[in-house]
Amino acid sequence: MKVALIGMPGSGKTTLFSAVTGHEPSPAHMGQEQMAVVKVPDPRLQVLADIYKPERIVPATLDFVDFPGVGLTSPQAQSDFRRHAANIRGCDALVVVLRAFESDAIPPYRDRIDPVADLDELRTEFIFADLEVAANRIERLRKQITKPTPTQEQDKRELALLERCHETLENERPLSSDVRSEEERNAVKSYAFLTLKPLIVAVNVAESDVGKPLALQCDDAAASLALSAEIEAEIAQLDPDDRPEFMADLGITEPALDSLVHACYQALGLVSFLTVGDDEVRAWTIPAGTPAVEAAGKIHTDIARGFIRAETVTYDDLIAAGDIKTAKTAGNVRLEGKTYVVKDGDVINFRFNI
Ligand SMILES: Nc1nc2c(ncn2[C@@H]2O[C@H](COP(=O)(O)OP(=O)(O)O)[C@@H](O)[C@H]2O)c(=O)[nH]1
Ligand SMILES: [Mg+2]
Incomplete structure (x- = not known):
C-alpha cells in the first residue's frame, strides 16, 4: 500500500x-x-520476540512517497501539479502536510x-482534478451508450453514477462524502479519484506547540494530527534508548511518526495478524474483514490451497499464558475454518496439507 x-x-x-x-534528504531528488x-510500529512484535527469540523480526510495512510541493501560484507550477497528480492517483492514501511553523529563514x-487556507486550496485542486477526469469519461460514455454494445446497460449505470459524482464535485464536495457503498466504490475504482482516497492531515507545528490540541478541523479527513517535522527528525536520529528521555522533556509519550503511520494503516482499513516461531516473529498486513483462507494465502499460496485449520x-x-501450549490448556487456542474473519492481533498457526 502506498501513502503519498x-x-x-x-x-x-x-x-x-x-x-x-x-x-x-538528497539534493539529487x-x-x-x-x-x-x-515499518509499521508494533510493540507486540518485540514482546513476542522476547518469548520466541527468533532469528528475525519482520514488521508490517507501508510505502511512503514524498512528492514535490504542490505550488499553484504559476502556470508552470500548475502543470507540474497535473503531472504529479497522475502518480498521486497511484497511491492509496494521502497525507497532507500543512505548514503551521514560523521561520524567518523559509518564506511561506x-x-x-x-x-486552513492551504488545506482548502489543496482540496479545491483535488476536486478540480477529479472533475476533469469525471467530465472526460462522461463525454465518452454519452457517445458510447448510443450504440448497441454488449456493455450498454453497465455503461448506462456507470454514466449515471459519474454524473452524480460530477454534481458532487461541482458543489465543491469531495467524492468521499457521496460515494460510500462498496459497490459504487468498485464501479469508479479505475478512475482513482483523489477525493475518494483516505485523507490524513498532518499539521507541522512549531516546537513550542507540540502536544497542544489541534485547532484545525477537517470533516473529510480520516485523521488529523499535529507534529513537528523537525522534532520528529531529531527523535529519529537519536539512539532508541535515548528517545524516551528526549520525548519526556518535550511532554510527548509517543513519536508523532508512530501515530502518523498508525493513522495511515487504519485509514487504509488494514490490520495485522501475527505469526511466531524460532525463525521469525512477523506481522502480516491484510484488509480488515479478510477470511482465514485468504490470510493464509498472504504467507504462501500453498497454505491457502491446502488449508485445514x-x-x-x-x-x-x-501473552497472559506465556506460550501456546499453556494457552491451549487454558482453552484459548481456537481451531478456525476458512471463513473465519481474521482479527488484528490474532496469532495464527495455519495447518495445511499439500
Ligand atoms: N522551524 C521549522 N522548520 C522546519 C520544520 N519542518 C521543516 N522545516 C524546514 O523547512 C524547510 C522546508 O522543509 P522541507 O521538508 O524540505 O519541505 P517540503 O518542501 O515540504 O519537502 C527546510 O529548511 C526544513 O528544515 C519545522 O517543523 N520547524
Ligand atoms: Mg520536499
Missing part, C-alpha cells in the same frame, strides 16, 4: 519523509518523487502561514 506525502512547497514533507523512512519503505507559501489465539491470551 503532499502539500505546499516548504511545508515539511521531505523533513517528515526522512524522519519516517530514515532516508537522508529535489523536485522529484522519492519512495521508501516504512503565498506569504501566509495559514494551514487456522490455529488462532489472541495476542493478549498468548
Whole structure:
C-alpha cells in the first residue's frame, strides 16, 4: 500500500519523509518523487520476540512517497501539479502536510502561514482534478451508450453514477462524502479519484506547540494530527534508548511518526495478524474483514490451497499464558475454518496439507 506525502512547497514533507523512512534528504531528488519503505510500529512484535527469540523480526510495512510541493501560484507550477497528480492517483492514501511553523529563514507559501487556507486550496485542486477526469469519461460514455454494445446497460449505470459524482464535485464536495457503498466504490475504482482516497492531515507545528490540541478541523479527513517535522527528525536520529528521555522533556509519550503511520494503516482499513516461531516473529498486513483462507494465502499460496485449520489465539491470551501450549490448556487456542474473519492481533498457526 502506498501513502503519498503532499502539500505546499516548504511545508515539511521531505523533513517528515526522512524522519519516517530514515532516508537522508538528497539534493539529487529535489523536485522529484522519492519512495521508501516504512515499518509499521508494533510493540507486540518485540514482546513476542522476547518469548520466541527468533532469528528475525519482520514488521508490517507501508510505502511512503514524498512528492514535490504542490505550488499553484504559476502556470508552470500548475502543470507540474497535473503531472504529479497522475502518480498521486497511484497511491492509496494521502497525507497532507500543512505548514503551521514560523521561520524567518523559509518564506511561506503565498506569504501566509495559514494551514486552513492551504488545506482548502489543496482540496479545491483535488476536486478540480477529479472533475476533469469525471467530465472526460462522461463525454465518452454519452457517445458510447448510443450504440448497441454488449456493455450498454453497465455503461448506462456507470454514466449515471459519474454524473452524480460530477454534481458532487461541482458543489465543491469531495467524492468521499457521496460515494460510500462498496459497490459504487468498485464501479469508479479505475478512475482513482483523489477525493475518494483516505485523507490524513498532518499539521507541522512549531516546537513550542507540540502536544497542544489541534485547532484545525477537517470533516473529510480520516485523521488529523499535529507534529513537528523537525522534532520528529531529531527523535529519529537519536539512539532508541535515548528517545524516551528526549520525548519526556518535550511532554510527548509517543513519536508523532508512530501515530502518523498508525493513522495511515487504519485509514487504509488494514490490520495485522501475527505469526511466531524460532525463525521469525512477523506481522502480516491484510484488509480488515479478510477470511482465514485468504490470510493464509498472504504467507504462501500453498497454505491457502491446502488449508485445514487456522490455529488462532489472541495476542493478549498468548501473552497472559506465556506460550501456546499453556494457552491451549487454558482453552484459548481456537481451531478456525476458512471463513473465519481474521482479527488484528490474532496469532495464527495455519495447518495445511499439500
Ligand atoms: N522551524 C521549522 N522548520 C522546519 C520544520 N519542518 C521543516 N522545516 C524546514 O523547512 C524547510 C522546508 O522543509 P522541507 O521538508 O524540505 O519541505 P517540503 O518542501 O515540504 O519537502 C527546510 O529548511 C526544513 O528544515 C519545522 O517543523 N520547524
Ligand atoms: Mg520536499
